[in-house]
Amino acid sequence: MADGSVYLQAGKAFHAAVAEASRFVGATAPNPPVGCALLDAEGAILAVAAHHRAGALHAEANALRSCAERGLTDRIATAIVTLEPCNHTGRTPPCAEGLLATPVKTIWIGCADPNPKVAGGGAARLEREGREVRWLERELHSVPDGRLLLAQCRGLIAPFIRWSVDQRAWLTVKQAVNTDGLMAPPTGRTTFTSNAALNLAHRLRRATDAVVTAGGTVRADLPGLDVRRIDDHMGRKPRMLVVCSRTREVPQNWLTMAERRFEVIFSDSIEEVPKRLAEAGVLWGLVEAGPTLLGELRARSLWDDWLRIAVRPDGNEDFSVERRHEATPLALFDELAGTIVAGQNDFT
Ligand SMILES: NC(=O)C1=CN([C@@H]2O[C@H](COP(=O)(O)OP(=O)(O)OC[C@H]3O[C@@H](n4cnc5c(N)ncnc54)[C@H](OP(=O)(O)O)[C@@H]3O)[C@@H](O)[C@H]2O)C=CC1
Numbered sequence: 001m002a003d004g005s006v007y008l009q010a011g012k013a014f015h016a017a018v019a020e021a022s023r024f025v026g027a028t029a030p031n032p033p034v035g036c037a038l039l040d041a042e043g044a045i046l047a048v049a050a051h052h053r054a055g056a057l058h059a060e061a062n063a064l065r066s067c068a069e070r071g072l073t074d075r076i077a078t079a080i081v082t083l084e085p086c087n088h089t090g091r092t093p094p095c096a097e098g099l100l101a102t103p104v105k106t107i108w109i110g111c112a113d114p115n116p117k118v119a120g121g122g123a124a125r126l127e128r129e130g131r132e133v134r135w136l137e138r139e140l141h142s143v144p145d146g147r148l149l150l151a152q153c154r155g156l157i158a159p160f161i162r163w164s165v166d167q168r169a170w171l172t173v174k175q176a177v178n179t180d181g182l183m184a185p186p187t188g189r190t191t192f193t194s195n196a197a198l199n200l201a202h203r204l205r206r207a208t209d210a211v212v213t214a215g216g217t218v219r220a221d222l223p224g225l226d227v228r229r230i231d232d233h234m235g236r237k238p239r240m241l242v243v244c245s246r247t248r249e250v251p252q253n254w255l256t257m258a259e260r261r262f263e264v265i266f267s268d269s270i271e272e273v274p275k276r277l278a279e280a281g282v283l284w285g286l287v288e289a290g291p292t293l294l295g296e297l298r299a300r301s302l303w304d305d306w307l308r309i310a311v312r313p314d315g316n317e318d319f320s321v322e323r324r325h326e327a328t329p330l331a332l333f334d335e336l337a338g339t340i341v342a343g344q345n346d347f348t
């Protein structure tokens with residue numbers, strides 16, 4: 001096969017693997033979401049699969065099983081993985097071994113595994129056995145949408161890295177701003193953004209492990225903070241956490257909150273919040289709070305990325321993303337990915 005079509009097929013398969021992994025973002029903690037596509041020698045996709053939840057099969061194992069069930073194992077020529085295959089036995093057997101049990105010739109890897117137990121080991125194991133390992137990062141300009149796909153592969157694991165390396169939850173702030181530059185909705189309402197923006201907000205809720213709000217918003221809005229507006233929400237219910245200071249009184253809506261199974265994080269010091277969330281098992285938290293908490297998070301650089309939805313006087317909206325790291329899980333959302341890839345080096 002000519003190199004051009006190899007790149008075309010790899011790009012297509014990376015898109016499929018990222019899309020499948022994205023469906024399980026928010027369901028795999030404390031593991032990262034991972035996707036895998038297996039291709040035949042002509043570049044046709046034989047199977048696409050993802051890791052569904054901790055303890056369940058890894059993406060590669062799931063895709064291999066799908067091929068085995070249909071008698072297609074002998075046709076596997078290329079594997080596309082969003083994350084380097086593992087080579088250690090954890091809750092499941094090593095994926096590198098699973099791949100080595102097939103005739104796979106080439107393994108394309110989206111990004112290296114930051115887990116010190118894997119870190120380069122999976123790729124090295126495959127190469128030692130004579131299989132070709134190709135890193136998306138090194139062939140970005142040849143693979144169609146290479147930069148977008150790399151941003152998405154890195155975005156899939158960004159909260160996991162923050163959690164496992166820094167023991168902190170990844171915090172995405174979502175802030176809606178009206179034409180006056182203010183965040184308060186009109187009386188009697190809890191939101192003021194368009195359906196498109198609210199749909200995105202609910203997809204973000206579905207993808208995150210917890211929605212984080214604060215005492216002021218609970219008192220003003222008694223927010224639901226649940227996942228609606230999405231058909232394919234797969235029963236996802238992010239935890240709902242409320243940040244309160246110990247020194248102030250417990251929000252007066254406490255009883256209703258308790259019925260809705262809110263959890264309260266009392267925090268003497270706001271600096272502790274990302275760490276406290278990580279301890280509570282949250283890899284990725286979506287902050288939907290008012291200007292007081294947002295001001296505190298910003299002043300102390302306690303956020304990882306910041307999505308601002310600004311309503312313009314003509315009623316349209318501008319979506320902008322600020323980020324403090326090169327990788328961001330917001331790259332997984334179609335309406336934000338373009339801005340993120342365009343401003344690839346534009347982070348603090
Ligand atoms: N447009 C938008 O995107 C959004 C708008 N809103 C709007 O925001 C308004 C409410 O905002 P606001 O009153 O500023 O309230 P916040 O939601 O920012 O909550 C403030 C509360 O957070 C807690 N808190 C603040 N700082 C700390 C700290 N250092 N340590 C621990 N806890 C802390 C305190 O809770 P406590 O007092 O309980 O101790 C404080 O009262 C509402 O009108 C709501 O509709 C809300 C969310 C999103």
Ligand SMILES: Nc1c(N[C@@H]2O[C@H](COP(=O)(O)O)[C@@H](O)[C@H]2O)[nH]c(=O)[nH]c1=O
Binds near residue numbers: 176201225288
């Ligand atoms: N105002 C505002 C938002 N505000 C957030 O959404 C909460 C209401 O959501 P729910 O209780 O699920 O209906 C509200 O309390 C606040 O946390 N979100 C937005 O996408 N757009 C908006 O204009």
